[in-house]
Amino acid sequence: MSSTIHPTAIISDSASIDDGVVIGPYAVIGDNVTIGSGTRIDSHVVINGPTTIGNDNHIYQFCSVGDDPQDKKYRDEPTRLVIGNGNTIREFCTISRGTIQDEGARFGLNQGADSEYNDSLLRSIWGMSAYRWEGHP
Numbered sequence: 001m002s003s004t005i006h007p008t009a010i011i012s013d014s015a016s017i018d019d020g021v022v023i024g025p026y027a028v029i030g031d032n033v034t035i036g037s038g039t040r041i042d043s044h045v046v047i048n049g050p051t052t053i054g055n056d057n058h059i060y061q062f063c064s065v066g067d068d069p070q071d072k073k074y075r076d077e078p079t080r081l082v083i084g085n086g087n088t089i090r091e092f093c094t095i096s097r098g099t100i101q102d103e104g105a106r107f108g109l110n111q112g113a114d115s116e117y118n119d120s121l122l123r124s125i126w127g128m129s130a131y132r133w134e135g136h137p
Contacts, residue, residue, distance in 0.1 A: 006043075015049075024061070033066065036085070050078075051097070054085035064094045071099050 003021040005011060009029070016034040023029065024043040032049030035041070038056040045059050051066030059065065066081045068074060077100040089095065 018055075030066070042091075050080040051083070052080070053083045054087075056085055057083060057087045057089070059089045060091040060093075062092050063089055065089070067094075067096050069096045069099050070094075074099050 001020045003017050003019060003023070005017070005021075005023045006025040006027070008025045009023045009027040011017065011023070011029045012031045012033065014031045014033075015029045017023070017029070018035060018037040018039075020037040020039075021035050022040045023035075024041060024045070026044045027041050028046045029035070029041070030046070030048040032051070033047050034049075034052045035047075036053060036055035036057070039053055040058045041047070042059060042061040042063075044061050045063045045065065046067075047053070047059075048066040053059075053065075065083075068076075069079060079097040079100055081095065081097045083089075083095075
């Protein structure tokens with residue numbers, strides 16, 4: 001199954017898009033972004049890297065994902081954002097990369113049998129910055 005990319009979407013040459021991904025109108029996928037199969041990116045979403053998005057996620061319109069951390073400690077250090085599988089990220093969310101002190105940002109990842117963090121996260125929050133947030137409480 002091939003990916004479906006709207007003709008108005010802008011995709012960086014260094015982005016990696018798996019089969020079965022749907023990218024909507026006016027979405028912008030930046031450098032060093034990896035998007036797993038079955039993920040749907042709606043219109044006007046901006047994803048910057050380095051960001052890895054797992055399989056079967058749905059990112060609704062007008063989200064900003066993977067941009068610089070909103071933290072005064074951040075000084076252009078290399079950081080990354082990792083989003084697991086099966087997450088729903090609702091419209092107008094901002095999910096920034098973490099700081100180097102917090103080793104980047106990860107959420108919606110299955111961390112193991114004794115972990116409280118899981119895949120299939122539903123996030124419906126305005127302006128979330130994921131400094132060391134790795135799932136839902």
